[in-house]
Amino acid sequence: MKLTPRRSLLYMPGANARALEKARSIDADCLIFDLEDAVAPDAKAAAREQVAAALNSGAYAGRELMVRVNGSDTPWAAEDIAALAALPMDALVLPKIESRDQLLNTIDLINRHGGEHLPLWIMTETPRGVLDADGVYGCSSRLAGVIMGTSDLAKELRLPHTPDRLGFLYLLSHCVTAARAHGLEIIDGVHLNFRDLDEFTRQCEQGRTLGFDGKSLIHPSQVDICNRVFAPDAETVDRAQRIITAWDEAKAAGEGVCVVDGRLIENLHIEEAARTLALAQAIAAKAAAHCG
Helix, strand or coil: CCCCCCCEEEEEECCCHHHHHHHHHCCCCEEEEECCCCCCHHHHHHHHHHHHHHHHHCCCCCCEEEEECCCCCCCCHHHHHHHHCCCCCCEEEECCCCCHHHHHHHHHHHHHCCCCCCCEEEEECCHHHHHCHHHHHCCCCCEEEEEECHHHHHHHHCCCCCCCCHHHHHHHHHHHHHHHHCCCEEEECCCCCCCCHHHHHHHHHHHHHHCCCEEEECCHHHHHHHHHHCCCCHHHHHHHHHHHHHHHHHHHCCCCCEEECCEEECHHHHHHHHHHHHHHHHHHHHHHHHHC
């Protein structure tokens, strides 16, 4: 089993040349070069050019590179896709996707501009997007994952940003369920108060408990905490290894179950343990490559 760590996905504003330069040394698992919310209307063209140059530079080794284009209902979407779809990146991020037809029409446009090979991530950030998550997430094999847009959801649903995110819990769990039903990765939304790292840590832990693979970020100061919380700790890795060892011993003895730490272990637990070990190995390999 080979996994790609996606603990931390950091938005980098495409119009900010200094930020794009700084991103070369930030240890996020993924960088999302942003042409949408972080870019003013009069800076869209310049941002597009700077992001294209960044993608062609080869200066971001060891990180997945994604580009968030503008929404399909804006005057910039087609130009973004035409300019960038054929460039070297790992995926395109499509914002405010809320229907099957909208997604499929956007995929057609991407294909026409040389992006047939690109995996796609979509953002769920509207009430309709949440309600239709199952149909949208399952409509194309091109989809690799989902990113929650909690800021837009808060605005549309008139939800307050509280530390416990109580108003968001149904929405988040619903979308995690839909994503898993279609074999997709899913990433939690941003935490806007980037100076409160204690609250950010608690929200990362909450997101992990809800089943998210990682969290989208707005500031480099959030990366290390996010990487730590969404990685299996040493105790979890040790237990996963002991589960695999005990299971192998049980099979060799002709038994169909075993017990580890007083808990019954069956085949489904072996799959979980194997995934934990694969993720830990991928994170270790990434860290070793970064140090090298």
